[in-house]
Amino acid sequence: MSPSPARMVAIVCAAQVLVQIGAYFWPALLPQMMTRWSLSNSEAGWITSAFYAAYMVSVPVLVTLTDRIDAKRVYLFGVACTIAGHLLFGLLAEGFWSALALRALAGMGWAGTYMTGLKLLADQVDAKMMSRAVTGHAASIGVSGALSFLLGDLIALQFGWRAAFIVAGSTAAIAWLAVATLVPGRAPPPSPLAARPALFDFRPVLRNRSAMAYALAYCVHTLEMNALRGWGVAFLAWVSAFTGAAAQMISPTVVVTALALLGTTSSVIGNEASIRFGRRRLVSAAMLLSIVFAAGLGFLGSLGYWIAVALLLVYGVVIWLDSSSLTAGAAGTAEPSRRGATLAVHSMLGYGGGFVGPLAIGWTLDICGGMSPMAWGLAFLVVAVLMAAALAIFTAIRPRELAGDRGG
Helix, strand or coil: CCCHHHHHHHHHHHHHHHCCCCCCCCHCHHHHHHHHHHHCHHHHHHHHHHHHHHHHHHHHHHHHHHHCCCCHHHHHHHHHHHHHHHHHHHHHHHCHHHHHHHHHHHHHHHHCCCCHHHHHCCCCHHHHHHHHHHHHHHHHHHHHHHHHHHHHHHHHHHCHHHHHHHHHHHHHHHHHHHHHHHCCCCCCCCCHHCCCCCCCCCHHHHHHHHHHHHHHHHHHHHHHHHHHHHHHHHHHHHHHHHHCCCCCCCCHHHHHHHHHHHHHHHHHHHHHHHHCCHHHHHHHHHHHHHHHHHHHHHHHHHCCCCHHHHHHHHHHHHCCCCCCHHHHHHHHHHEEEEHHHHHHHHHHHHHHHHHHHHHHCCCHHHHCCCCCCHHHHHHHHHHHHHHHHHHHHHHCCCCCCCCCCCCC
């Protein structure tokens, strides 16, 4: 007997928490790993970005395949890659090149689980429910991302950094078994061969102005999100050392965990606000606030540890505010027969930005001669400039609202 839609959503969301719980162990442990392996800021940025680069390359193939074959099969392949990436990192990683390759393998796993998990849900809900289904899925990813920072730090502190990645691989294995045994397969509906769109022909997707507007905004949204997640712990650790604050009451990993939890809540609230007040209005407001906070974070945060903590937390709420709204916008304005391809392009652009974000911070820090108030200020200012360009493009295109949105 197949589970009810609500039960299946619960199973998939729980699996997403388990499979992605180790996704941010690397940035959580970044300061100590940079010291352990004598990594430069640019090298650390490359290892962080390798995860997103592999995602960006893999996601057009893996997610688009769900328009032809059962999304469950693709999802299980992605979870298997995640298991291998984490376990091998814990057992074999010994420096820059091995860490780069194994983080890339984990990124391929993310490509096979994030949007394919969403596709499992999107194919089984109607248009009016899709926005909230996307939000629930995004919340599960957000919860796992938040816990990732704290758990990675705690496990490494008690048992060593290798144990942290082995635990991450083990929880992903539990997720694989849960989905394999509890979630029914569902092949895409058959269609006449002549009417079936070419599988990897993305031109109709690129011509969908509304979906592409949401996808382009998502690109820079993910850039700033991953810049903050990738370097948030390192930034706070540097501020603590630079200002002489012990930071014993609240550690950088606890702050970034709180940031991700607040961000997940913000994403859910933001999507509900999109429905009530209009999606374009919400997204534009969130992007404008992001520009303001990114421009000031590095300069003002360097003045004191608690100033940096407060700015980081508020900035995180602002960043996540339009996260679900953008993905729901792309999924909801896609042609149903090309939803998988649309989500693939949306996700590829998003994690293309995610690849650039951590690198941009690392490069700027090295160009400025290392970590300093000016270097951190300029690093986040680069993010602000890119967001300003994205806001201009989004405003010019004016994408459609969704069914159920105010004005939709």
